[in-house]
Amino acid sequence: MNLFTEQVLNGVGNGVVYGSVALALVLIFRTTSVLNFAQGEMALFSTYISWKLTTEGLPVVGAIALSAAIAFVGGAVIERLLIRPVEEARSPLNVVIVTLGLFLGLNSLAQLVFGTDPQLMPSPFPSGEVAGIDKDTIGLIVVLLAECALLWLLLQKTRIGLKLRAVASNPESSRLHGINAGTVLMLGWALSAAIGAIAGSLVASERTGFDASLMQQILVYAFAAAALGGFDSLIGAVVSGLIIGVADALTIEYVEALDGIEVVLPLGLILVVLLVRPNGLFGKRTVERV
Amino acid sequence: MSAPVDKSDTTVEAPAAGDGAGTAPAGTPPLWPPVPARVRAVRVVIGVVLAAAALYAPYYFEPATNRLLSQALYIAIAAMGLNLLTGFNGQVSIGHGAFFGVGAFTTAILMVDHGWTFELTIPVAAALSALVGLAVGFPALRVRGLYLALITLGLAVLFPRLTMKYVDGTGGVALLRPARSQFDSLLTFLDDDQWAYGLCLVALVVLGVLARNLVHSRMGRALVAVRDQEIAATTVGVNLAATKVTTFAISAAYAGVAGSLSVMVDRLADGTNPILYFQRSIEFLVAVVIGGSATILGPVVGALLLVALRRNTEDLIEGKEVLAPALYGAALIAIVFVLPDGVVGGFRRLLARWAAAPSNQEDH
Amino acid sequence: MSLLQLSNVSGGYGPVQVLHGIDLAVEEGHVAVVLGANGAGKTTTLRAISGVIPTRGEILFDGRPINGRRPEAVARLGIAHVPQGRGTFTELTVEDNLRVGAVNRRDDQIESDLARWFEVFPRLGERRHQLAGSMSGGEQQMLALARAMMARPRLLLLDEPSLGLAPLVTRDLFAHLGELNRQEGLTVLVVEQNANLALEVGHWGYVLESGRIVVQGPAAQLHDDESVRKAYLGF
Numbered sequence: 030m031n032l033f034t035e036q037v038l039n040g041v042g043n044g045v046v047y048g049s050v051a052l053a054l055v056l057i058f059r060t061t062s063v064l065n066f067a068q069g070e071m072a073l074f075s076t077y078i079s080w081k082l083t084t085e086g087l088p089v090v091g092a093i094a095l096s097a098a099i100a101f102v103g104g105a106v107i108e109r110l111l112i113r114p115v116e117e118a119r120s121p122l123n124v125v126i127v128t129l130g131l132f133l134g135l136n137s138l139a140q141l142v143f144g145t146d147p148q149l150m151p152s153p154f155p156s157g158e159v160a161g162i163d164k165d166t167i168g169l170i171v172v173l174l175a176e177c178a179l180l181w182l183l184l185q186k187t188r189i190g191l192k193l194r195a196v197a198s199n200p201e202s203s204r205l206h207g208i209n210a211g212t213v214l215m216l217g218w219a220l221s222a223a224i225g226a227i228a229g230s231l232v233a234s235e236r237t238g239f240d241a242s243l244m245q246q247i248l249v250y251a252f253a254a255a256a257l258g259g260f261d262s263l264i265g266a267v268v269s270g271l272i273i274g275v276a277d278a279l280t281i282e283y284v285e286a287l288d289g290i291e292v293v294l295p296l297g298l299i300l301v302v303l304l305v306r307p308n309g310l311f312g313k314r315t316v317e318r319v
Numbered sequence: 320m321s322a323p324v325d326k327s328d329t330t331v332e333a334p335a336a337g338d339g340a341g342t343a344p345a346g347t348p349p350l351w352p353p354v355p356a357r358v359r360a361v362r363v364v365i366g367v368v369l370a371a372a373a374l375y376a377p378y379y380f381e382p383a384t385n386r387l388l389s390q391a392l393y394i395a396i397a398a399m400g401l402n403l404l405t406g407f408n409g410q411v412s413i414g415h416g417a418f419f420g421v422g423a424f425t426t427a428i429l430m431v432d433h434g435w436t437f438e439l440t441i442p443v444a445a446a447l448s449a450l451v452g453l454a455v456g457f458p459a460l461r462v463r464g465l466y467l468a469l470i471t472l473g474l475a476v477l478f479p480r481l482t483m484k485y486v487d488g489t490g491g492v493a494l495l496r497p498a499r500s501q502f503d504s505l506l507t508f509l510d511d512d513q514w515a516y517g518l519c520l521v522a523l524v525v526l527g528v529l530a531r532n533l534v535h536s537r538m539g540r541a542l543v544a545v546r547d548q549e550i551a552a553t554t555v556g557v558n559l560a561a562t563k564v565t566t567f568a569i570s571a572a573y574a575g576v577a578g579s580l581s582v583m584v585d586r587l588a589d590g591t592n593p594i595l596y597f598q599r600s601i602e603f604l605v606a607v608v609i610g611g612s613a614t615i616l617g618p619v620v621g622a623l624l625l626v627a628l629r630r631n632t633e634d635l636i637e638g639k640e641v642l643a644p645a646l647y648g649a650a651l652i653a654i655v656f657v658l659p660d661g662v663v664g665g666f667r668r669l670l671a672r673w674a675a676a677p678s679n680q681e682d683h
Numbered sequence: 684m685s686l687l688q689l690s691n692v693s694g695g696y697g698p699v700q701v702l703h704g705i706d707l708a709v710e711e712g713h714v715a716v717v718l719g720a721n722g723a724g725k726t727t728t729l730r731a732i733s734g735v736i737p738t739r740g741e742i743l744f745d746g747r748p749i750n751g752r753r754p755e756a757v758a759r760l761g762i763a764h765v766p767q768g769r770g771t772f773t774e775l776t777v778e779d780n781l782r783v784g785a786v787n788r789r790d791d792q793i794e795s796d797l798a799r800w801f802e803v804f805p806r807l808g809e810r811r812h813q814l815a816g817s818m819s820g821g822e823q824q825m826l827a828l829a830r831a832m833m834a835r836p837r838l839l840l841l842d843e844p845s846l847g848l849a850p851l852v853t854r855d856l857f858a859h860l861g862e863l864n865r866q867e868g869l870t871v872l873v874v875e876q877n878a879n880l881a882l883e884v885g886h887w888g889y890v891l892e893s894g895r896i897v898v899q900g901p902a903a904q905l906h907d908d909e910s911v912r913k914a915y916l917g918f
Contacts, residue, residue: 058465064465064468111652114656115655115656115659120608120612122405122411122604122607122608122612123608123655123659125604125608126604126605126608126609126651126652126655127651127652127655129601129605129648129651130647130648130649130650130651130652130655131648131652132648133644133645133647133648133651134644134645134648134649134652136644137642137643137644137645137648138645141642141645188786191779191782191783191786192783192786194772194774194775194779195772195775195783195786197774198772198773198774198775199770199771199772199773201766201770202766202770202771202772203772203783204735204753204754204755204758205733205754205758205763205764205766205770206758206763206783206784206786206787206830206834207755207756207758207759207786207787207834208755208783208786208787209755210755245594249472249473249476252469252472253469253473255469256465256466256469256470260465260466261774292473292476292477292480293477293480295473296470296473296474296476296477299466299469299470299473300458300462300470303461303462303466303470304458304461304462309466
């Protein structure tokens with residue numbers, strides 16, 4: 030195939046990675062209004078757990094599922110113990126600091142517990158290519174789309190989903206309607222942690238080895254994808270991830286002038302989009318109420 | 320916003336007219352509350368003690384410690400600038416590392432490629448950073464909170480890439496090391512490290528006083544008005560765009576000066592590390608929050624605390640260095656838990672409570 | 684026995700106490716009105732009932748003490764509280780807003796209730812799929828009322844519903860309120876600055892000043908009493 034198509038497919042492969050982490054970011058923002066800087070490292074920790082489980086003999090799919098379940102509980106605990114006390118207090122900046130603290134803590138804890146050597150995470154997908162695309166990539170896309178669909182159903186069609194959205198929109202008013210905001214927030218964190226666990230594990234499995242730096246390069250691009258798609262659109266996060274991935278790959282290949290500073294592209298893209306559509310490509314959050 | 324429940328135990332005014340409708344976010348300190356004489360006295364005493372300590376320190380400590388202190392000082396300057404933008408004006412930026420970098424590289428390039436004296440590069444660095452801040456401030460008008468934070472994050476990530484591409488230092492990498500001699504002390508009775516410390520201290524004080532004056536001026540009120548209630552601010556004649564963009568430029572200038580000073584203290588401008596300026600941005604933000612936002616001294620205290628924390632967590636565990644960031648992260652979380660208003664905020668509350676205690680009440 | 688009874692209730696925000704020993708009762712099927720100037724403690728009274736702030740004293744709902752309970756628990760007992768600012772879920776659609784009102788109901792009449800409120804407030808029906816945040820103040824107030832009613836509450840707490848609304852809209856709102864009370868026997872405790880309209884709809888009135896009840900009596904009486912009106916109600 031020609032170079033262009035090859036690069037596009039390359040970009041899709043990367044983009045799917047960004048999109049998967051962006052999904053967790055958007056989910057937690059949509060349900061708790063928190064920008065979670067620790068998302069990547071939470072996913073990293075879960076990835077290590079998945080890996081550890083496979084070394085103990087569990088089949089890959091089972092390991093990832095169990096790890097996601099553990100992450101689910103872990104996310105709820107983090108919200109209850111670390112985030113909630115701070116959120117109720119003062120400015121949202123305090124919550125940002127806590128997530129930063131978590132970022133540092135989890136990364137270093139992972140290195141401590143699991144070591145600093147690169148590890149190999151087996152893939153649940155068969156190897157090989159279909160029409161030039163890695164089966165890994167296709168698998169990841171399918172998983173992402175399934176997640177989006179399930180989450181959409183959860184948020185839009187279920188009672189608990191309505192509660193999640195209500196609390197994210199107006200926690201005080203939710204309480205006055207008999208919704209236990211605290212429990213709902215825990216659920217939001219639990220879900221995103223689980224999604225993150227799946228994302229991290231699958232991303233790691235695509236590579237020839239992973240270590241504690243797995244998420245750091247990805248995180249910025251994931252944030253960019255979340256912003257581009259508009260922070261309250263799940264499918265937007267995935268699509269934007271793809272857009273950024275492809276744009277990045279094409280820029281690297283074709284735009285000499287930006288050699289080395291390709292990151293200008295996603296940034297520039299976001300800036301332009303936000304200037305025209307301040308809520309992102311797919312976002313529909315109403316801007317400030319007075 | 321939803322009806323705020325003010326759980327603070329400060330002697331701040333209760334939700335006034337209308338029991339809560341339309342007041343500033345819960346927990347915001349009142350703008351300029353009258354300071355009781357008792358409290359003022361305490362503050363003066365503390366101020367004098369601190370000033371004396373600050374002046375004596377460089378003679379007492381060895382160069383390595385002085386270097387640490389100087390680092391804390393330039394971080395404080397950048398944090399002060401960030402605080403003007405974020406704490407007082409409400410625009411969250413995670414990109415001040417980039418302005419810092421602009422200042423640093425302006426100085427380094429002028430010194431290495433053009434042989435400038437260090438001290439003369441500082442104003443140029445400030446001006447350039449201010450310009451970049453201006454350039455960012457305009458599009459920032461259109462972008463809100465969360466998205467602004469992310470765009471600025473992008474800047475901090477972009478900057479090292481730019482330096483890696485365009486800056487040619489020793490050995491072909493984006494690392495500039497001005498010669499040691501270019502940083503010689505201009506005063507014979509001060510060693511080089513003491514001179515560096517002194518310069519940083521003077522810069523901090525000057526910029527601190529400027530910041531304080533700014534905040535207490537009409538412009539300062541405009542800043543805060545914009546933060547709290549934009550629409551209301553316009554109704555009293557505040558030029559929204561001008562205020563926001565100017566604040567951006569000023570706060571960028573502070574970061575630029577800090578960056579410039581860092582070249583003297585650290586003897587280099589490093590463009591090879593892709594996450595360095597992101598880390599710097601976070602540092603400044605952390606300093607602002609743990610020190611106490613929307614106070615002048617807060618960022619300074621925060622910066623000192625930050626450097627001290629980092630140093631101590633590094634020293635604490637021999638052999639398990641990988642644990643250091645975890646301890647550091649845990650310490651940050653702990654501080655935010657215990658002192659949600661930051662150190663200065665918490666201190667003020669304590670002082671206010673002490674001053675309000677019946678045994679200490681003066682007859683008014 | 685009154686549906687709602689406050690006995691010697693005090694409370695406030697940290698060191699700043701706003702309510703000082705409030706005695707208040709609302710009979711089932713009545714509309715009780717609490718009036719007073721800004722800062723008198725009207726909103727705080729409602730917050731005390733809902734459990735948003737800590738209180739001393741006794742609050743009985745249907746004979747059972749509710750002080751000290753969390754807002755979620757109080758709401759589930761059948762008390763619907765429409766706060767100042769209306770508590771709109773701005774990022775949700777109008778329809779979703781209404782569904783939030785019914786979020787704790789287990790019966791099968793939610794859909795029919797939905798249809799009913801769209802009929803009572805046709806403008807809500809027209810905008811059912813619009814984001815609630817894009818509606819005007821008056822529409823959001825109607826939405827808040829309908830949303831509260833979706834919970835089929837026994838007691839409705841309304842905090843300054845007329846705030847920021849045009850006079851005609853306010854009149855409309857109170858008309859609806861009156862109807863709901865007459866047709867459903869809905870018990871209402873409404874806190875208001877607009878004394879005139881509120882008293883016309885109400886059965887019993889209280890006047891709050893600096894956290895204390897200074898005057899109380901049948902609403903019609905308060906409405907007509909010249910001295911009370913001049914001293915406390917400003918008209």
